[in-house]
Amino acid sequence: xxxxxxxxxxxxxxxxxxxxxxxxxxxxxxxxxxxxxxxxxxxxxxxxxxxxxxxxxxxxxxxxxxxxxxxxxxxxxxxxxxxxxxxxxxxxxxxxxxxxxxxxxxxxxxxxxxxxxxxxxxxxxxxxxxxxxxxxxxxxxxxxxxxxxxxxxxxxxxxxxxxxxxxxxxxxxxxxxxxxxxxxxxxxxxxxx
Numbered sequence: 698x699x700x701x702x703x704x705x706x707x708x709x710x711x712x713x714x715x716x717x718x719x720x721x722x723x724x725x726x727x728x729x730x731x732x733x734x735x736x737x738x739x740x741x742x743x744x745x746x747x748x749x750x751x752x753x754x755x756x757x758x759x760x761x762x763x764x765x766x767x768x769x770x771x772x773x774x775x776x777x778x779x780x781x782x783x784x785x786x787x788x789x790x791x792x793x794x795x796x797x798x799x800x801x802x803x804x805x806x807x808x809x810x811x812x813x814x815x816x817x818x819x820x821x822x823x824x825x826x827x828x829x830x831x832x833x834x835x836x837x838x839x840x841x842x843x844x845x846x847x848x849x850x851x852x853x854x855x856x857x858x859x860x861x862x863x864x865x866x867x868x869x870x871x872x873x874x875x876x877x878x879x880x881x882x883x884x885x886x887x888x889x890x
Contacts, residue, residue, distance in 0.1 A: 700749075705742050706772050710765040712740040713804055713829060716858045717876050722746055724827045724852070724880035725800050729753045734798040736788045736813060737805020741769030741781070747802070748778035755780055757795050761787040761807065789816035797821050803828040810835065811842040818846060822885035830877045839879050848881040 702715045713721065727733065727747060731754045735744045738758035748756045758769050758781055766785045773781040784791055789812045801817050801824055803810070810828075817824050830836045843851070855877050859870040 700742070700746060700776070702742075705740055705745075706768055706775060707740060708764050708768050710739050710762065710768055711805075712742050714858065714873060714876075717829060717856055717878070718743055718746050720854065720856055721802060721827050721829060721878055722750070724854075724878060725802060726825055727751070727754060727800060731755070731799045732796050733757065734759060734792065734795065734801045734817075736792075736801060736803045737807070738769050738783075739765050739804055741765075741772040741783075743802050743804060744769060744781050745772050745776045745778050748773070748780045749776060752780055755782065755796065757782050757784055757798075759784045759786055759788050759791050759795075760805075761785065761791070789813045792816055792820070798824050800825045801827070806835065806838070808838075810838040811845075814842050814846060818883045822883055825882045826880070828879040830879065831874050836877050843879075843881070847884045849884050851881040852879070854878045854880075 699715055699719050727750050729751055733747050733756045735758045738744050738760040741758055744756045744758040760766050769783055797820055806813055828839055855875055857875045859872045861868040862871050
């Protein structure tokens with residue numbers, strides 16, 4: 698299932714676009730009874746799409762921006778995604794006390810990428826993680842952090858999407874920013890997950 702971007706309630710908060718959501722959710726490999734932490738949930742588009750995969754999935758949308766929290770609430774309500782739980786907090790501190798994540802999506806880190814990843818591995822040494830990055834600094838911080846952590850199934854995909862827009866009766870392709878999609882599974886210090 699893929700919800701068109703135009704269906705989401707939007708504000709001035711960044712949103713993971715439809716094609717990027719589809720690839721990212723596919724890379725998460727969600728299953729029944731999964732517990733997904735959506736860190737830096739923005740408008741909640743990933744949370745909604747993940748929650749609608751199966752009603753047994755519990756999604757925890759962690760977001761520190763007040764406008765984004767409100768948009769996530771509104772989108773969860775609009776799509777009747779009752780299995781979304783919204784946490785207004787900055788990660789990694791806001792992750793304390795949540796049910797153990799089986800899966801994590803990181804759409805925003807506020808410069809705390811390494812500490813978020815370490816917290817995820819501490820909570821569940823076998824957690825499946827997908828990270829979206831558009832800024833060079835974020836890409837660098839993910840790469841640097843992963844050199845210090847044990848992971849398997851590592852994959853990095855760069856996705857570029859262009860959309861046709863009509864201009865004077867002709868169709869011109871307009872490119873969106875390329876997105877880097879990291880996916881991997883942590884393994885414990887002893888090499889097991």
